[in-house]
Amino acid sequence: MDLNLLVNSFSGGGAEKQMLALLERLDYKKAFTLEKEAFPAGEPANHLALSKHGPGASNLIKFLSLGSYARVLSGNLSKNDLLISFMTRSNLVNVRASLKTGHFPVICERTNPSREFKNFRALLYRPLIRKNYPEAGMAVANSEGVKHCLVSDFGLAPEKIKVINNHLDNEKISLKMKEDPGELGKIFESPVLINSGRLTEAKAQWRLLKIFSCLKKVDPEPKLVILGDGELKDYLTALSRALGLRTFDITKDPPSEHYDVYFLGFQENPYKFLYRSRLFVFTSAWEGFPNALLEAMACRLPVISANCEYGPAEILGIKAAISDYADQKPRYSDFGILLPALNGEKIRQAGENPDGTEKLWVDHIEAALGDHKIIRKYSEMSAVRALDFDIKKIALNWKILAAEAGSVSNGAG
CATH class of the missing domain: 3.40.50.2000 (Glycogen Phosphorylase B;)
Incomplete structure (x- = not known):
């Protein structure tokens, strides 16, 4: 045929x-x-x-x-x-x-x-x-x-x-991630949390912004980079500012290292930004088998992901039992950190208090950023796991x- x-x-x-x-x-x-x-x-x-x-x-x-x-x-x-x-x-x-x-x-x-x-x-x-x-x-x-x-x-x-x-095309990614990020490179002189994906309902980046705003209260040093574009861009940038975060929009603002959150839009080469980040944080409400998570791991980036339906648990090497999605306890797997899925509803008021799951995410992100052994271990294991999907x-x-x-x-x- x-x-x-x-x-x-x-x-x-x-x-x-x-x-x-x-x-x-x-x-x-x-x-x-x-x-x-x-x-x-x-x-x-x-x-x-x-x-x-x-x-x-x-x-x-x-x-x-x-x-x-x-x-x-x-x-x-x-x-x-x-x-x-x-x-x-x-x-x-x-x-x-x-x-x-x-x-x-x-x-x-x-x-x-x-x-x-x-x-x-x-x-x-x-x-x-x-x-x-x-x-x-x-x-x-x-x-x-x-x-x-x-x-x-x-x-x-x-x-x-x-x-x-x-x-994954691991060979291509390994070449592209070494490219110079240019004037945006100054962002990465600070520890960077990064997320990539279209700015859509499935990706739930509004929860990431809420979590990051809470993190900044206990650790003012990290920055957040969001790669991607989509129909929720205006909502997300407005929410970021309403949360009190200094927010950079690549389509409007001159580059500077003095922002908290950077919306860098669609990037032909996202790998050069992923490679220079400290931690990939993935808050999706649902997925199939997320390319963004795979690409972050191919860039040797430690990952923290929501245990959403479906894909992240399988990528992080956790047996794909459907009952696992009902068991939303934090898991430190061989290849990354899996945390409970977040509330997928949009945030309507920036002043609302964080819920218990969001507080748990803040605690685990703060702990990972402060533990060089964890960062080094999961950086190495991300690269190993990425080879399984070559x-x-x-x-x-x-x-x-x-x-x-x-x-x-x-x-x-």
């Missing part, structure tokens, strides 16, 4: 980066995207956009276009094709098109769909996921937690689901999956 790949677009978050890296290592016929985009660094080989929608198209337009995406896709595939899709909309399009073409659809879920789709989006997407996902020939989850979610909440047969973790290993798993999917399809035919 001929291997083809589909993703919403090649720009944006972690799933898109994962797909782009796989294109360099898999022998594929066509690479499809739902949306049309510019490629400053060069368009991937054999790429075809299924629409003229650009990055600015509304989410509703994209949802209403699922059928048209599937019709265009079905005109470019045949029964002899295998199509691996990443991300929810692409997965739905993949399954729909297969009903017409007879191609073998492999869907890949990269997040926790039970948490990702809320309110109005839940009404739109959850019924479609329940209807279409079980019809896929095979499914791939990027963590055991996401696999559990697909089985328990959306009715997929467990035997249809393979787990392939996200990958792209050379993970790409081989995808090749094996493609061969297995071809065998299953031929047997079914």
